Amino acid sequence: MTSHCRVAILTESESRSRAIEEFLFQPTEGQVCMTSDELYHVVNAGQIDAIVVTNALGGFLTGVDIINRFADELVNPICVLVGDLTPSQKRRAEELRVGTILPADSTPVAIAAAVANAISKEIHSGLSIPHGARVLVRDQDYIAPMPQLLVRISGFLNDPNATVGMLAREISTDQRITAELLKQVNSSSFGMNHRVKSVQDAVGLIGVRRTVGLVLAAHLLGARNSKLKPLPRGLDGRLRMRSLLTAVTATTYSKLRGHQSAELAYVVGLLQDVGILILLHELGNDYQHTFDRCSSIAQLQLAPYERSQLGFTHADVSAALLQKWELPPRLIRLVQQHHEPFDKIEVNPGEIELIQAMQIGESVADCREHFSPQRQILLNRLVAKCGGMNEDAMHGCLSQAVAQTMEMSKLFSLPMPDGHGFQKIVQQIARDADVELSANELAAKHPLGKRPAMAETTSAVEGAAATTSSTDENASNPPSTDPETKTMTFLGCATTPQKLLPATKPSAAPRPTISETVYTPQCVEPNPRFTDELGENGYVVVVDDEVAIHELIQAYLKPLGLHVECCIDRLELALHARDADVIFIDMHLGDRSGIDDIRWLKSKNINVPVVVTSGDLSRSAVMAAVTAGAADFLPKPFDRQSIQAKVRKFTQAATPSTLVGAT
Incomplete structure (x- = not known):
């Protein structure tokens, strides 16, 4: 057993209950109960995984009666029943699915071992249902019992x-x-x-x-x-x-x-x-x-x-x-x-x-x-x-x-x-x-949450858009098929690939505003490593805990000559952040907040423009991104055009200046 478990114990004497509690295997925690009502209250109020109860308690109720009461209330902890049962009690215990029945003279060590085995078996069987879920179902009365x-x-x-x-x-x-x-x-x-x-x-x-x-x-x-x-x-x-x-x-x-x-x-x-x-x-x-x-x-x-x-x-x-x-x-x-x-x-x-x-x-x-x-x-x-x-x-x-x-x-x-x-x-x-x-086939080799190396990733879309990413050095001699108008099929949708940047260096001009931006970005110094054309020099870092998002952004951007580096944890982000032209960070990561990652970048004087991605479009979410120092905000779900617009905004060759706010 590796998880922490709690066991409630009710026997005919406190001394026997304490002895069983003492011998419970770690990390199991015992709780001794003095009466059946106390046991019932503890099991209903707390996160109890198992109970130990002796059948002969010296009172009106037997151990079988107590377990039956739990079953009537749909509280089904793992049960270890100790005692010599009558034939009718044995039948009832079987009907109640009592998994472990021990002789009345079982030692505390034997009982503790039986508890450990029962818990281990239950966890291994996959039937360890959280207490909150069981209580939620127990208390409802709008679904009739199964005939x-x-x-x-x-x-x-x-x-x-x-x-x-x-x-x-x-x-x-x-x-x-x-x-x-x-x-x-x-x-x-x-x-x-x-x-x-x-x-x-x-x-x-x-x-x-x-x-x-x-x-x-x-x-x-x-x-x-x-x-x-x-x-x-x-x-x-x-x-x-x-x-x-x-x-x-x-x-x-x-x-x-x-x-x-x-x-x-x-x-x-x-x-x-x-x-x-x-x-x-x-x-x-x-x-x-x-x-x-x-x-x-x-x-x-x-x-x-x-x-x-x-x-x-x-x-x-x-x-x-x-x-x-x-x-x-x-x-x-x-x-x-x-x-x-x-x-x-x-x-x-x-x-x-x-x-x-x-x-x-x-x-x-x-x-x-x-x-x-x-x-x-x-x-x-x-x-x-x-x-x-x-x-x-x-x-x-x-x-x-x-x-x-x-x-x-x-x-x-x-x-x-x-x-x-x-x-x-x-x-x-x-x-x-x-x-x-x-x-x-590549994804099948890499479980969710484990990103394959960039060199291994080959999107089928790259082949379909090869004419887009392999432009001539001389822009005056374009390919015979115009990549601006060629239509390809991606994920069942007809799309028209676009070159984000012209091959020749444009004249210095203010960056275009993006009409879909939901707030005015912070003034952030752009990455000084701007290049005349994308090619292998356009560098985008994506921080998201969903591999599917990594694959989607790669499919949208890599055919256009951009290098897309996908990161899951902050260590990977630290390795690639300084080389990036723009960083996309999901606001809600699995084990942390993307807002904290932005603050961490700022604390390390990494002033690369950061675009926050999120399905949460509330004012509080947007303001959190602004306050942390994000340069822009990209609502989820996004499409090819919207993410390319953000990349163009922060990687287009231009004279260094502060970013232009959206209107």
């Missing part, structure tokens, strides 16, 4: 011995679920050439796991239909469409790759973001503002922001809800980890494939909500990490996912999506599947 029939049949997803007859018998006990299943199987999406009239035939035709997925999906989407009505108009349909598109895309991708868990991908895809529903209900407009902002700004990611503000994420809340519904631990673990980087997930290879499919499905849903080059880069990088996909395969996968999403929306009475808009996104994504292949 026991669905809890039982969900176990069939992981049961290789489950048969068609076994599942058919379970489903046949519920007329509503039976009718819903037959409705789905007889829909046009299954393409049956005859009408299916019995559950036995339906399960036999589509298989056990797929049947379970369909039944669970019908319940989940139906429940969300009713529970999302109090939400603001339009948000309910958005969330349901997002879940459905994620689930269908994950399933389609899994089948295309030959994964064994395609049906499970469908269920997990529907479940993974149900925590957003609870957070919207509990936190109201504050959370909705955060959710909308992260949905519309490509550079912002919801889960890291949630973790920084709440201490847990919507994935943790989703997992807590599934735990309340008593769904299989495997489902809970997959849902909780669906935002984690692949190299940090402690699951088997089959589950890695499933999480990859889920992340691809979610990335497609992100593109559908707000398409941008940054989001397509992230999607392409995910696909590359998962084995790559050419244009035909990508187009086929997405087209099939869109068609099934449209069909399922109709089947479940969800708002129908814009089919034309869907297909446009499919074409944009698929068209660049081959173009981005080399960049994605």
Whole structure:
């Protein structure tokens, strides 16, 4: 164990409890309780990871009764139960999923060791759900419990011995679920050439796991239909469409790759973001503002922001809800980890494939909500990490996912999506599947947050814009193809490359003002190392904690002859700052503020113009940048034209002078 854990202890005597506390392994901290009420209060009020309780406490309640009380309140700490149990108590302990039961005469050392093993096993299983997420789910009353029939049949997803007859018998006990299943199987999406009239035939035709997925999906989407009505108009349909598109895309991708868990991908895809529903209900407009902002700004990611503000994420809340519904631990673990980087997930290879499919499905849903080059880069990088996909395969996968999403929306009475808009996104994504292949293969070798060396980075766009970056020494003999007007395709968008600077030295003139600048820049001495033309001498430094932003800026600027150096930490910034013509710094870095980096540059007398990039356009954010000494401000998301305008402003050859304020 490497993390700090707290254990509450209640036994028949204080001396025994103190002895157990003394032998707890570091860094575990014990807290001795004298009564069951004190134990209950401590577990509910504090960050308690595990409890030790003896069954025979000498009073009215037994240890099993106390654990049962916690379960009723959806407080599920790791439990170590000490005592000799009756047969009925053993059955109840098993139903309560008490993981460790020790004999009544167990020594304090043995009990402490059992606590350590139980905590280690729980952490390794990925089911260590933050206390705040569990409490949030425990206290809500607007999502009904999962019907026991669905809890039982969900176990069939992981049961290789489950048969068609076994599942058919379970489903046949519920007329509503039976009718819903037959409705789905007889829909046009299954393409049956005859009408299916019995559950036995339906399960036999589509298989056990797929049947379970369909039944669970019908319940989940139906429940969300009713529970999302109090939400603001339009948000309910958005969330349901997002879940459905994620689930269908994950399933389609899994089948295309030959994964064994395609049906499970469908269920997990529907479940993974149900925590957003609870957070919207509990936190109201504050959370909705955060959710909308992260949905519309490509550079912002919801889960890291949630973790920084709440201490847990919507994935943790989703997992807590599934735990309340008593769904299989495997489902809970997959849902909780669906935002984690692949190299940090402690699951088997089959589950890695499933999480990859889920992340691809979610990335497609992100593109559908707000398409941008940054989001397509992230999607392409995910696909590359998962084995790559050419244009035909990508187009086929997405087209099939869109068609099934449209069909399922109709089947479940969800708002129908814009089919034309869907297909446009499919074409944009698929068209660049081959173009981005080399960049994605590179990205697959470098996990998020680890920047490849500049010499290794080769953007497909560089080749497309080679005529722009390789100008003649003599400007009077331009290439036959005018780079000012040649159109190329970048990330599915037609763009016209422009030379930022003329090849010949311009006459001294004031720098042009930039109309889109949101405030008057500070007067900053420009870098004295100005050159007559960009070529290899134009030097731009980018400080951002998102590799996708690095790749995007490189794609925008490197074809024009600029050298772009990307930095993640301050050490890298220190190595390159003095050589830069202009530095772009993100305001909100992962472990620090970009404003602090600007102040640090000033303290080192590095007077290179700094442009702050941020999706936060509030007056306080802009004023913070001004006060720190930033020369300009670039709102996120930015496009090719806006970032090139900023670079032109600070790298164009001109006589040294203070910067001209924007009007």
